[in-house]
Every structure is written in structure tokens, then in C-alpha cells.
Amino acid sequence: MANKLEALSHQAFRIPLEQKQEVAVARYRSLFGYKAAGIVAQHDPYKRHDRGEFWNLSKDDILGQHENPVPYPPIFQDVRPMLIDYIQKAHNIGMLILEILASRLGIKPEEMTSRHKIQCESGDHLRLAFGPGDYEAANTELTRSEAETRINTFAHTDFGSVTLLFNWMGGLQIENPETKAWEWVLPIPGCAILNLGDAMVEFSGGTVSSGKHRVVAAPGEQAAYNRYSVVYFVRPENDVVLESLTPGTIPKPEDERWTAGEWVDMRSRQFGHTINTAN
Template identity: 30%
Template sequence: MAPIAIERYDHVPVTKADLDWAELITLDLGLYDQPGGKEQLVKQLDHAVQHVGFFYVKNFNISQDEVDFQFALGREFYALPLEEKLKYHNANDLVKGEYNGYRPAGYRVLGNGIRDNVQVYNIPKFDGFHERQQPPVLRDHIAEIEAFSRKCHEEVIVKLLRLFAILLELPDEDQLVRDHQYDVKGEDHLRYMHYAARDPEENKKVGDLYSPGHTDLGTVTLLFRQPVAALQILNSEGQWKWVRPQDGTITINTCDALTALTGGLVKSSVHRVHAPPQDQAHVDRLGLLYFARPNNHVVLDPIANSPLLQRLGRTQNAFTELGQHLTTEEWVKVRQTQQQRRTREADISKEGKYTYRPKDLEILPGLQAVVYN
């Protein structure tokens, strides 16, 4: 059979709403191989990760056509009938903290009787340890998906890991790269994410949020330019700011595993997904993301041979303070188990504040997930 033909993906127009946009730094990866370029990028990175944990990158050697082809594959997958998509859903996997394949919308009740409006399809990295059946529309294009996944790693993640190594004054700038090898077992994945538009009444009942404030659990997350405004970040002044969709960029946020490895020096960025502004409120939002994590065997203790962390006394983290020395695999499983647990709905106030039972937020004894209101 001939592969399923994929039509071009057309992005919706950006919002004309006057939003309170975040001021974020853009790292030009075109400087990376220039004399003194890495040092220049490290200076910018240092400021970004200690303040908001969010920044843009540009000139990352992945063409807009390659990005748009992935958006088109996500569109085709979500256009499938629900019963077809459900063939790639396994509720038992979610209970065990395995989060590959499909998760339907409405899996959880957010609060006030309103279910979540998010569908997720995760494609694990192609490390040989995550063989999975894929729907024909994706299976036909699996070579392009693998090439894109590997490019995310080689062109963006590896470069950022070297910059972080320089920032931490590590003796070898490839130290973090070795802990994040693509072909070594790990829980990195590419994600197509679909948020269905909701009516204003429903949005109001959940504080106008698609997803309340949270951090991601890995090293860094890559979010490809998304013209439907919805992502908001919590800045160092405690204000929620909108993230502007900038042409030719990827939005990067730093995550919990990197916070653990740096003893809290690198901030795990707090973000949420708000209902879009009025001129986009009726539009379904399709996201394309890549989640990078340390390899499964890596122990998430603060990096002991970083002169910077030693000088700053950053030799403990939230895990080691509990006497825990978690591997990435252990951390991913316990955190995803907590995230995907079918909890009781939150108590959502008129101001949009989410309150859960402590038991629903427990990751490990003594360690609670935080919902940022």
C-alpha cells in the first residue's frame, strides 16, 4: 500500500489581543561554533535559567518544513476516530507511570465537574528499548519521525547540555552529554498534544485554565512555535506572563531533573496553559513538544565535580534531603504515577486557585507535587 499522503500544515494567525508578554532571552545557536560563541551563549543562559527557566533558541538547523510536517502528522492523528486512537491507549500503563502512546481527553476531572480537554500522543525516542505499535498514518512516516526526534537531540539538546556543562565549570564539556545519550535507554519522547476549545462558561468553572501551574520532570522541554496563545510562565516577581509565539524559534524550559542535578541552581520553570484570548478562543490548539531526560541509570544527586555548585554550597536537593538517591527511571515512574493518578477533582475557587488533597499530590513519602496558583 502507498503511504498516506500528508497535506501541508497551515498555522492559524497569531492573536491580535494586547497580552502581557514575558520578556525572554533568545539564544542564537548560530553562534555556537563561532570563536567565543559558547561563552557568549553561556552568559545569556546563566541569566535565563536562574530567573525564569524559560528562553528561546533560534538557528537550530531544523527547517520550518520539517517542523510543519510533524504538526501535520499530529493533525492527521487527532483527526482519526476515537475508537481508532483508543487502540493505542493503555490505562494500566498510566497507573504504572508508563506514559507512551495515547491518552484521551477527559481522563481526569479538573474540578466543578469539568473534565480535562487534552489529548496526548507520546512517541518514545528510538533507542531500541521502546518498541510500540503506531497507527498507520504515523507508521508510514516513522523514518521522518525518527529523523526529527534525533535532530531535536543532536541539534538542540546536545548543544544546550554542553552550555550547561560550561556554566557549571565541569572539567569536560561532554559530561552531561554522556548522561543523555540518545541510544542509551531513557524516557525522552516526542509529543503531539491537542487541546480542544471550550465554551466560556466551562472555562470559567476551571479558572480559565486548560492546565494549572506546574513544572516538567525531565532536563529540558522543547516547545515548537505555537501561534495559539495559551502558554503562561511564572516570572521571578511571581507574575504570570504570556509566552509570545516567535517565528523561527523553539521555546525551551528547564525541568526538575536538571534542578536536582544542579542542587536547585537551575530553576525548574513554572508554567501553565491558559484558555486562549478571545480572537483564538474557538480554535483547537495543537502542540509539538520534545521532552529530554537523563538516561535511566543516571542518579539525580547534585553534580559533585562542579566547582560552581561546590562554591555555592549547592550539594543537596529535594531528593537527597529525604535520604533518597533516585535514578532518572525511578523518578520518572513515581512522578508520572502521581501525575496520571485518577485523583478526586480539585477544589477550584472563583479566582482559579486549585486545591487538592495532600494524598493526591504525594510523589514519595515527604515529597509533594506543587500546584502553582
Template identity: 30%
Template sequence: MAAVETLTATAPPLPKYVQAATTRQELDWADLVTLDLEDFDRPGGKARLTKQLFDAVQNIGFFYVINFGLTQDEVDRQFAIGKSFFALPMSEKLQFRADLENGGYNGYKPLGLREIKPGYFDNTEIYNIPKFIPAFERSHPDVIKAHYAEIEHFSKKIYQNVVRKLLTLFALVLELPEDYFLQTHEYDQSSDCHLRYMKYHKKTAEENAAIDNVWVKGHTDFGSLTLLFRQPIASLQVRLPDGSGWKWVKPYPESITVNLADVLQFLTNGFLRSSIHRVVAPPPDQADVDRYGVLYFVRPKSDLRLEPVPSEVLQRLGYDKLVDEKAVGLTAGDWVKARVKNNVEKYPDQEGNKGGKEQEATILGGVKAKYYD
């Protein structure tokens, strides 16, 4: 803890970030597994966590982790840094705009680039910070540079305390060597991992009604895992595996919400299912608050081929057929870049079937992604 105190003491003071009050609404919450990462290093802990994780991925593909080695104060410091960035003048933020049109995403994504319904655009601002290795050195606004050492410390602790443990557990779920996924997700490799600050701007009741209360259509994420640090505004929903509806994801105290993403689905023929989720307007007692987020996106080395892993578990459980033959030969980096570019350039329902419950968008090499109302 002394190292963190030293980092914060040498940086300019930040306004204290105060988390919003939790909703008083009774919502239909998803029943998610919680993994206690402190158990990882205890006798028999990996086996217990592996069993829990196996159950989680068979159910809904979302789960919580707790006791991950970062305090809520450290997490709230990151929320404060993100909020300070978004408070900058637009002219300053635009100097650090990401090259989204060409599949780049590090840097700033402005408000309103994606059409979520004809005539209505997204309400999100994003600032992405890549891994802290020489290959990804780039310029940042002063508010980020002033706290750069603290951000680096936070990002690397996420990798060491959370990412490495989860990747080990996924290998054990598949009865592979413990370091199987670590070899393709090492921190010093060129990959698309990044820390994200995010702001959802509140909308009026009239605006929400016009878009059916859906801020971000149902979708899957691009890489291996997504880590969402707890913030109390209820807005995230997960689609049930049978397609029967949506459940709210509860902001569990001092937790990280984790969801599986596309790469793990490709690598396991759909056994590790890329979780379908969306963002909707919060309940009425949280409607007047902007929703800030701190996330970490886990992605493998960019040249990893999207081909199934050699797991006997997949054979035993019947996941021995390719989830998408057209994906063979594609790399993780190709897939991420194409999905980023698609998100900016095209309305998700690009196949001309507007208004349906499920739409498809061709991403790369004939492989499609689905979007859900």
C-alpha cells in the same frame, strides 16, 4: 534537505497544516533570552551562548532557540501528522493507550483523565513517541507508521541539532567538562525522552469561566528540558520567580521555546530552576481554535541518581545545600514514573487544601511537587 524530500515523497500525502493567525491582543509578554544556535560553532560562540544561558536561568528559566537546523515546513509536517492522528476514531486511538496508571506514558493519553477543578476535567489529548532505539520498539497506528521514517529523522535532528548543544552549554555554565551532561543523555541509552503530539480542545466561554480560564495548573516538568515548537495560539504562561504573578510566553517566529525541568533542579540544588508554567484559555480572537502542539521532552538515562553535580559554580553562588534531601537515592526514571502516575490518579491538591494558590502533592519517597492556580 534532499533526505527529507525523499522521506516525504515516499509517505502518503498529508493535508497541509496551516498555522492559526497570531493574536492581535496586547498581552503581558515575558522578556525571554533568545539563543542563536548557529553561533555554537563559530569562534567564541560557545562562550557567548554560555553567558546568555547563564543570564536566562538566573531570571526565569525559559528561553528561545532559533536557527536550530529544521525549517518551519519540516515542523509543520509534524503538526500535520499529529493532527491526522487526533482525527482518528476514538476506538482506534484507544488501541494505543499508554499505561498511565503505572507510570507509562508512551502511546495515547485520552481526553479528560485529570480533574483540574472539582467536576471539570482536562481538555488534552496526547500521543507520545519514544526514542528510536530497539529498547523502545512498539506498535503504532497506521498514520504514524506511514510517516515513521520522517518522524525518526525529525526526532534525531532535534537531538543532534538542539539537545546536544544545550546540554554542552549547561555543562559550561557550571564549569564542568563539555560532555558532562552528554554522558547521561546519550541517544542510545535507555531514557524517557520522547516526541509528543498534543491537542488542546477549545472550550466555551462558560466552561472557561467555571475553571477560572486555567486549562493546566501551574507545574514543573519531570525531566531535564522541554522543547516546545512554535505554534501561534497564545496560551502558555510562566510564573515569575518571586511568585508575584504570571506572564505570557510569546510564540516567537521560527523558534523553539525551552524550559528547564526537575532533573536539572535536583542535580544543581536549585540553581538551574525547574520552570513553573501553566496553560490558560487563549485570548478572545483565538478562542474558537483547537490548539495543537509538537514538543520534545529531554530526559536523562533512567538510572541516573538525583544527586548534585560537583560544580564549583554551585559552591561559589551558595547552592551547596540539597534542594530536597529526600530525593537523594532516587533515580530519574523513578521520579518520572511516579509523577506520571500521580498526574493521572490524583487531583493535584491531594493534601486537602483545595482552593489555595499553591498546593502540594507527595510524589515519591516523601518528595513533593507543587501546583499553582
């Protein structure tokens, strides 16, 4: 099914820009809608612009659970049954992963899964991502500094609990926690890449970590081609407090506790997205 969504991406990103901007993330709640290239605010000395475009499709919008859904273009409305099917299956996989992690951490599995109920409002969403091909880069063996000038998605950790990623080309890099060097992540056909996010760091009492990663121009000849990926973000329900669930943990002071919804909004602002919480 990820292959069908990748094919959908080819069509969705060809929608005229003015139509995509009608549902831009800045016009609707949080991250949901269309994100154009070049809008992510960065604080590095080079003031580089990101090259990635996203369609962020809210789980609650697609499942009909939000009273004020983003009016996604007809191309998504026409395949809503497929989107519903994918979201439900991706969420179920996320729950299985959370159950396994909980058992290894000495947490009752239901303590973890009960904070991620699919019928409750959350930041869960399906992302279709696009990065433009770069003919110049395709004819160059990119050094680290050269790759940094061709950023699709800047370095970050994921906000939520579990991320499921399907991609078909190189370009994803993860930061080595010891050397701080960026290392390529090889895509394997038919397999998803699994990442843990900030919420899992909190739930595990810091036992697990949220890997810093980024997306740059693909290495070698791949760089000439457009890059597509399909991502599903499993996040806690908006009103869930991010706190350790591990036995014997001392609770954080009240002023240091965040709900999942507050955390996503705060991290989104740091990442450069304009948040409209009026809706």
C-alpha cells in the same frame, strides 16, 4: 519540520477514539501512547478535568531500541523516517543546550551529555498535543479565574532536563515566581520555546529552576480554534542518578536519591497517569 509534525497532528487526533484508546497510556509503560482528555487526576477543590489530548511517541520505540514498543497506529509508522529525523535533531539541540549550561555551571560538558545518550533507554519522547477550540471563550476577554476553567494541561514542572516546544497559538502560561500570577507566553514564528526540567535542577545543585507552567484556552479570538503543539522532552537515561554535578556539592543521603526512571514514574503518578511497569 515542526510544521510537518503539526500537519501530522491534524490527522492523528482525527483517528476514532476507540482506535486511539487501543494504545492508551494506561495500557503501556509509563507515559507512552495516547492520552485522552479528562484523565489527569487533580487534587484541587474544583475537581476540574483537563481538555488536552496527547500522542506521546517514545524515542526508544521510534528508533527501534525497545524490545516491547507501543504499537502506534499506521499513521505514525508511515512517517517513521521523518519521526526519526526529528528526534535525532531535537536530541542534538538538547545536547548543545546541555553543553552550554554545563560550561556556565562549571561542569565538564561530557559529564552532562554522557547522561543523555540517545542510544540508551530513557524517558525521551516526542509529544503531539491538541486542545479543542472554545467558541464561547473566543468572545470573552478571559479573566484568570475564567481561564482556569478551560485548562488543557494543568500546572506542572517538566520531569526531565530540557524541553523544546513549538506552538503556533497562545495558551501557554508561566507562573511568575514572585507574584505567583500566571503570565502569557507569546509564540514567535519559527522559534522554539525552551524550558528546563526537574533533572536540571538536580544536576545544577539548585542553581537553575524548573518553571511551573500550564496551558489554557488561548486568549481572544484565537480561543475558537483548535490548538496544536509539538514538544520534545530530553530526559536522562533511566538508570542515571539525579544528583548535583557541580563542584564541591555534598552528596545526598542514599534514601533521598532517585534514578531518572524512578523520578518519571513517581511524577507521572502525581500528575494522574496510570503507570504500567510490567512492560
